[in-house]
Amino acid sequence: METKGAGRSLAWLLATWVITRAVLLMFVFQVFLFPGPDVTTDVSVIYRGWYEVLRQGTFPLDDVTWQYPPAAALPVLSPMALPFLSYAHAFFMLAFLADAVVLGLLLYPGRRSGRSLRGAWVWVAGAPLLGPTVYARYDVMVTAVAVAALLAGTRHPRVMGALTAFGALLKVWPVLLLAGAVRRRAWGAAAVTAAGLAALFSVSMPGAFAFLTFQRNRGTEVESLGALVFHVGRHFGWHGQVLLNYGSIEFLGPHVDQVSAAALALTGAAFGWLLLWRLRAIRRAPHTLAEAAFTAVLLFTVTSRVLSPQYLVWLIGLAAVCLSYRASRMGAPALMVVAASFVTVLEFPLGFLHVVMSDRYGVLLLVVRNGLLVAAAVTAARRLWRSTVTPVPPAPLPPEPARRRKTPVSS
Template identity: 30%
Template sequence: MTAGDVREASAPRTRRRTRLRRILGGRLALWAAFVLVHAALVQLNLWAPGWPLGDVVGVYRVWAMNAADGYVRMGIDVPWVYPILAFAPMTAALAFGSAWYGQTWLGIVVLLDAVAFAILLGSRRLSRTRRLAAWWWLAFLALLGPIALGRIDAVTVPIAMAGLLWAAGRPRVAAVLLTIGAWVKVWPAALFGALLIASRKRGDVMTVAASLSVGILGVSLLAGSGLNALGFVAEQADRGLQIEAPLALAWLWQIVGGSPAVRIYYDREILTFQIAGPGADVAAALTTPIMAVGVVAVLLLGVRAARRGAPFGRLLPPLALAFAVVLMLANKVGSPQFVTWLAAPVVLGLVLRPRRFAVPALLAAGIALLTQLIYPYWYDWLLVAHPVLVFALTVKVLLLVVLLAWCVRAVWQAGGGRVQRRPADARTHEEE
């Protein structure tokens, strides 16, 4: 067979591969995958073992029904563990009645994800980087499993993602979205901090966020909240050391080793499983100052990079991711839904700098998979400190440490002075 014959025989296969890549790279395939992934996650939330929708139907629904019946409004009549706007989606999920609360909640989250997905894909010609980021997000959701939809964090992720994606061209809109997200669940405030450091329109961003926050607090006060509107600060401070928290590993391994001095118990006030043992309360108290030190360290790194002229598109993604990971590692709670926080900054990084963000994208995917293995399917084993589950949690924490190290290095390099300022830098990187 001649070389010409080989080329002629391989031509149909090449055309088929090209056609397949074109189909998979189109909007129709991406939206079909979006529907399939979310349909699977909805089914898992409704039917998977471990009751993954437990917090939604067992806790959120009770809060919403108590308010609807005029009994008590969380965050208004009494202090609450969440910021005041968290009550909005919880109340909205009662739209079709108590019996359909779980399904309505899932519908709200899927709708918010669809809006963020549409923003990610954009209205122009679909770029390679946005296509890559979209496929990664869908894979991340599938690896993370039902927890990706079944907590209040799931409401804030698409809001935060839209804010970061609009940060370069619409910083005021980004500030509005991230501020709203922070008043639903605190963590988007970390992304807002990254935006404030990286943006050249810091005054506008800060003004928008401050004005909106004053408005939210003002409405809460008019509703009769008093200091209860800020009660989530004290409520978080009173928590003990939850078993999924990174610092809890030291005590979990003691249980694995047979220590009778350490045990796992259920706190009926906070509704979480926590650690009891020598030094556990001290460790829980230390998480807040440790978190503060970590946040300040990342902030100083970001300020250094910004002052040295780091381009917006090179600084914002790793800085936002660094803030999110610090909040996860230094957290006394460590709930599995916290992993959802990684999605927004990683998606932004893949849109702007896909080659550089390959490592954090893979690390985040691995963290998501380990999270689903732990919760909800084998969570009962973690409650008895089974060595396999404690080991899986340890690997997850180590991956988070590696991810933080990557972020710190990336932020430091962004301020290395080797890159000159360019206007609209965040958009130029999308063609990488």
């Protein structure tokens, strides 16, 4: 009977994935037009432009919008694998394939003892809430690497280390997967892989690390937590600008440098908390690795001066890995991230004009979305601390059996 119920649940899961992904593909292939700005232009225009440069054997040295580590060249060049399709259509199909890989990874351990299909449901239901952005950025490919790394971590630390390093050279943030890694083999494999790949890219393609200097003069991106200062400030006389700067819509003007510095300070505080947690953690379970990674990425996401919609793809993937363990206590933060994903599609692309204009509706969307992410980060950090650092009170001793009184013997 239990096997029959599990089979039905899996059938519903797969049916939901097929339907939602078919809808996403129809949107990115523009069979139907998704309301708001066209999110696919990043692929058809920006990625395609980088592709033309990268295929010549060099990185886009004159393009300050190229702000990615060297391995990011691989997903940009990946449409070469499907030469019978146009560049954009090939990219969307490969993003769809990465989505399927994530589902397969979550389903594989989902049938084992101690594992659950909850994680797969988080991915299947959460990712499409972001709309076509999921397939119109290469973040879903990075997320697939990160999910594979975390699921390999408990049994194969070297594999986890190598995948983490590869992911970090795709888009930096996967380095945070090591937040909960305690085995030296994971760290050693990550260091060796990162060094080898970095050397390979440096020798083979000029400008592999030019991206490090392309973000010096960035402002505060309009969707970030710090941007709320300026959204509200515009209603009280703040005079600044909202411009396309370094590939994103940012605030530029008075006090932007101070808010950006404050965001950097908060990121430093988040790093300090993670370091303290590592030093104080006294209990670790198989799911601790995933929970630490989820918490770390949440903390660094909400404190960043850039909080683009595609960042939610990372968080949904990591939340899904956490909930693939029955014992995980990250259910509430995961639901907050899923809810934040739905609000995200309301602000981008549906309501992005309201966000750029800082009108009441746009500010409300950002307050709700960023508020959910802050609440998720705080809740995840608190639960991680309680489950690994806070001493467990000793179980009460059973009451001693009552002693029988000796009955005096009459003489």
